[in-house]
Amino acid sequence: EIVLTQSPGTLSLSPGERATLSCRASQSVSSTYLAWYQQKPGQAPRLVIYGASIRATGIPDRFSGSGSGTDFTLTINRLEPEDFAVYYCQQYDTSPPMYIFGQGTKLEIK
């Protein structure tokens, strides 16, 4: 079973700065199966990136995803106040078939 480890647990930055969030898989995974979500307090998760690097509909181009194999990154350039939230990576495992989430990175205002 794949385990996704996100780092850092908390990232403190100021608006205008760049955020780099990491998601590491315990074994090599297909980029096709890697997604990122944003969650604000009291709200459901919102899809940000799928297929490791494809922005979901309505997501600003300051968000970008990259990576392959076991290491994936979500980068947010020029942070806006509305970007401060918790971000989760998610992967599909084929054996057994299941969907796995990381434990999250909290992006907070410094």
Place this chain on the structure above:
Amino acid sequence: QVQLVQSGTEVKMPGASVRVSCKASGYALINYHMHWVRQAPGQGPEWLGIIKSGGDGTTYAQNFQGRITVTRDTSTSTVYLDLSSLTSEDTAVYYCAREIPSAYWFDPWGQGTLVTVSS
């Protein structure tokens, strides 16, 4: 637009069962997978199971096998989650979430249903 609207807050005694519903609008329910995901307080999401598009059946997370059932009523465009033998560890917000078949990601999500298990 595509929307998933879930049923309201539930409070249950340990050992009881709960049913959460998820009504879809803006698309044909039968053509998409629907998942259930839960999130305990302060924790990351946890996948529970999927009802697949068409007649392709269901798959459940191993941790919930035997006490979870996901069903679909196409006449009302509603998907149901039934979870039995509840314990305090089942206290969480439960979400439904749509998947385009073979996409392996979730979009959109329902607004969530808080299920509290307490004596």
